Amino acid sequence: MDKLKRTALFEKHQELNAKNIGFCGWEMPVQYAGILKEHEACRNNAALFDTSHMGEFFFEGNLLFSGINDTTTVDVLKLPIGKCKYGFLLNKDGGVIDDLIVYKAGPDRLMFVVNASRIEIDYETINSQLHNGVFTNASEQTSKLDIQGPKAKEILQDLVTFDLDELSFFSFAETDIMDSFALVSRTGYTGEVGYELYLDNTTAPLVWDKLIKRGAIPAGLGARDVLRLEMGYSLYGQELDETTTPIEAGIGFFVGYEKHFTGKEALLKQKEEGAPKQAIAFTTNSKRAPRHGMDIYQNDQKIGVVTSGTFSPSINSGIGLGSVQTKLYKKDAPIELRNERGNIPIFKTTLPFYKK
Amino acid sequence: MIKRYSNEHEWAILDADTASVGLSAYAVEQLGDITFVELPEIGASAEKDDSIAFIESVKAASDIYIPIGGEVIEVNEELEDAPELLNEAAESTWIMKIKVSDASEFDSLMDEASYKAYIETL
Numbered sequence: 001m002d003k004l005k006r007t008a009l010f011e012k013h014q015e016l017n018a019k020n021i022g023f024c025g026w027e028m029p030v031q032y033a034g035i036l037k038e039h040e041a042c043r044n045n046a047a048l049f050d051t052s053h054m055g056e057f058f059f060e061g062n063l064l065f066s067g068i069n070d071t072t073t074v075d076v077l078k079l080p081i082g083k084c085k086y087g088f089l090l091n092k093d094g095g096v097i098d099d100l101i102v103y104k105a106g107p108d109r110l111m112f113v114v115n116a117s118r119i120e121i122d123y124e125t126i127n128s129q130l131h132n133g134v135f136t137n138a139s140e141q142t143s144k145l146d147i148q149g150p151k152a153k154e155i156l157q158d159l160v161t162f163d164l165d166e167l168s169f170f171s172f173a174e175t176d177i178m179d180s181f182a183l184v185s186r187t188g189y190t191g192e193v194g195y196e197l198y199l200d201n202t203t204a205p206l207v208w209d210k211l212i213k214r215g216a217i218p219a220g221l222g223a224r225d226v227l228r229l230e231m232g233y234s235l236y237g238q239e240l241d242e243t244t245t246p247i248e249a250g251i252g253f254f255v256g257y258e259k260h261f262t263g264k265e266a267l268l269k270q271k272e273e274g275a276p277k278q279a280i281a282f283t284t285n286s287k288r289a290p291r292h293g294m295d296i297y298q299n300d301q302k303i304g305v306v307t308s309g310t311f312s313p314s315i316n317s318g319i320g321l322g323s324v325q326t327k328l329y330k331k332d333a334p335i336e337l338r339n340e341r342g343n344i345p346i347f348k349t350t351l352p353f354y355k356k
Numbered sequence: 357m358i359k360r361y362s363n364e365h366e367w368a369i370l371d372a373d374t375a376s377v378g379l380s381a382y383a384v385e386q387l388g389d390i391t392f393v394e395l396p397e398i399g400a401s402a403e404k405d406d407s408i409a410f411i412e413s414v415k416a417a418s419d420i421y422i423p424i425g426g427e428v429i430e431v432n433e434e435l436e437d438a439p440e441l442l443n444e445a446a447e448s449t450w451i452m453k454i455k456v457s458d459a460s461e462f463d464s465l466m467d468e469a470s471y472k473a474y475i476e477t478l
Contacts, residue, residue: 034443035414036389222388222415287392287439289412311391311414341410 007052008143008201012208016218024117026053029220038219039226039313042190046151047219048211052143055119056198057112057126061133068110068133070262071126073246073255074102076110084170084185086254089114089122090263094245094270098122099236101187103172111183111198113144115236129262143204147216148194148227155214156195159207160184164195178206189224191231191352229319230312232281232351238292238307239279239321245270248323250279277304278326282335282346283317283353290320290346294337303328306337314354320346359447360465362423363474364405367447368454370462375424376450379411382475384446387413390439395431396452402426404461409451411439424461426454 004027013020018029029050031038041047059068069076074087084103088096098118103111114122123137147156153164159177164186167173172185180203188194199207212218225235234240239249245263246252247270255267284290290309295302304324312319320337337344359369365383368375384390392412402408407419408428430453435441441449456462466474 030415031388034389039414226414287412289391289414289417291417311412313414 005053007050008204009050009052009145009208012205013050013218018218018220021221023221024053024115026116028053029218030222031220032218035220035222035226036313038217038223041217042149042192042219042223042227043314044150046147046149046155046216047190047223048208048216049146049148049219049221049224050144050208051146051196051224052204053116054144055112055114055116055122055137055139056142056144057114057123058136058138059110059112059133061108061130061135063108063110065131066133067129067131068126068135070260071129072100072102072112073261075256075259076102076104077259079104081106082171082173084172084187086170088246088255088263089125090245090261090267091242092263092266094247094263094266095242096236096240096244096246096249097125097242099234099240103183103185105174105183117237141201143199143201145197145199145204145208145211146188146190146194147197147211148188148190148192150193151215152192152194155211155216156184158214159210167195178203178210182207189233190227191233191354192227225308226310226312229308229310229321230314230352230354232321232353234321235308239323244277244323245275247271248275248277248279250281274326276326277323278329279307280304280322280324280329280335280348281320281351281353282322282348283315283319284344285317285347286344287311287316287318288344289318290322290337290344291339294339296322296324296335296346297338297343298328298330298333298335301328303335312353318344319353358467360423360462360467361471361474362405362421362465364421364423366421366423368423368462368465370424370456370459373456373459374429375426375454375456375462377423377452377454378448378450379420379442379446380471380475381446383418384442387411387416387418389414390442393435393439393442393451395433395435396428398428398431400428402428411442420451422454423465424454424456425458426456429453429455
C-alpha cells in the first residue's frame with residue numbers, strides 16, 4: 001500500500017494527541033478528546049476540522065463556450081458571482097462520479113471542491129469535456145479548515161477584513177487572512193452556522209493555531225461523520241456511488257433541468273418512470289446503532305442495505321440512512337435490520353434527524 | 357486480588373469461584389465513546405472465549421468474549437443507562453460476574469505485566 005499522505009496540519013494534530021486513521025489515502029485525525037465531546041463542541045460552541053484532504057480545482061475561461069457548464073449539474077451561467085452551489089458530476093447513466101460544490105469567483109472564474117477519494121477521476125472527467133479554458137488541480141497546494149458551530153462567527157471575525165454577517169448561506173468572499181490570500185465560504189457539513197476556509201499550506205497551520213487560541217475546539221472525522229449524519233447529508237462512497245443516481249439517493253431536488261449536463265437523459269427517465277431504488281431515513285428509537293452494510297428486511301424479505309448508521313448524541317437514538325428496492329419496499333409495513341447478532345426494529349423518519 | 361487479561365482485552369478478577377469480568381482500558385480507548393452495552397442473560401452459560409455480550413461505541417461495535425467459562429450470575433445493570441462508566445473507569449467497572457467452572461482457566465490468562473507487553477505488540 002502507498003504511504004498515507006499528510007496534510008499541512010499533521011504536526012498540529014500530533015501536538016494535540018489526535019488518534020489518526022487512514023482515510024482515502026490520507027492520514028487524518030479521527031478524534032482528539034473524543035467523538036462525543038467534539039460533537040458537543042460543534043453543536044454548542046465551535047469545532048475546527050482539518051479537511052485539507054479534499055480537492056480543489058480552478059477553472060478560468062469562457063463559461064459558455066468552454067464546455068464547463070455541461071460537466072456538472074450546477075448551472076454556472078446562472079450562478080451569481082460570490083455564490084456557490086452543491087451539485088453532482090454524473091456519468092451518462094446518471095450515476096454519481098462525485099458530489100461537489102462549485103464556487104463562482106468571477107465572470108470567467110470557478111472553483112470546484114471535491115471529495116479526496118475522487119480527485120483524479122473528477123479532474124479527468126471534467127478536463128476531458130473542456131474545449132478550452134485553463135483547468136487546474138490545486139488540491140496539493142490548498143489547505144482547508146472548517147470552523148462550525150454557534151461561536152464560529154465570533155471566533156473567526158477578527159481574522160478577516162470584512163463583516164462575516166455579510167456572508168449569507170452558500171456565499172463566499174476572497175480575502176486575506178494573516179496576510180495571505182484566502183477564500184472564506186459560509187458553508188459546512190454539520191448543520192451548524194459555520195465557515196470553510198481555503199488557505200495556502202504555509203498559512204493554514206498559523207490560522208489553525210489562532211482559531212484554537214480564540215476558543216475553537218479541534219474535532220476529527222469521527223465527529224464530522226456523526227454531525228453530517230444527524231443532518232441526513234450524504235457521504236460519497238456510502239449514500240453515493242457510480243451506480244446510484246441523485247434521485248435514488250433521495251437528493252434529486254439539488255438537480256435543475258434547465259441546462260444540459262452529462263447524465264441528464266438518465267435522470268429525466270427516472271423522474272418519469274420511477275427509480276429502481278430509493279433512500280430511506282430511520283431511527284432505532286434505542287441506543288442500538290445501525291451500521292453501514294447491515295441488511296434491511298421487511299416481511300422476512302431482504303429489501304435493502306444500510307448506507308450509513310451511527311448513534312446520535314443529539315437525539316439519543318441510533319440513526320441511519322438506507323437504500324431499498326422500490327418494488328419491494330412497502331411504505332407502511334414494519335422494517336428491521338438483521339445481522340449475525342439478531343434483529344433491530346427500525347422506524348422510518350424524515351430528515352434532518354436533528355432539528356434545532 | 358489478582359487481575360488477569362485475555363487476548364481479546366477482557367480482564368477477570370477471581371474471588372473464590374466467582375470471576376468479575378470487565379474490559380481493559382486499552383480496549384475501551386480503542387473503541388472510543390461507549391454508547392451501548394448489551395449485557396448477557398443471568399443464568400446463561402458459556403465456554404471460555406465465547407462471545408457473550410457486545411458493546412457499541414460511536415465508532416464501532418465489538419463482541420465481548422468471556423475469558424473464563426462458567427455461568428453468568430450477575431450483570432452490571434448500571435451500564436444499561438450509563439455505558440460511559442466504561443470510558444470513565446474501564447479497569448474498575450465490572451460488566452458481569454461468572455460462576456467459574458474450571459478455575460485453572462484463570463491461570464492461563466495473562467498477568468498485568470504480560471498483558472502490557474502484549475498490547476505493546478499490537
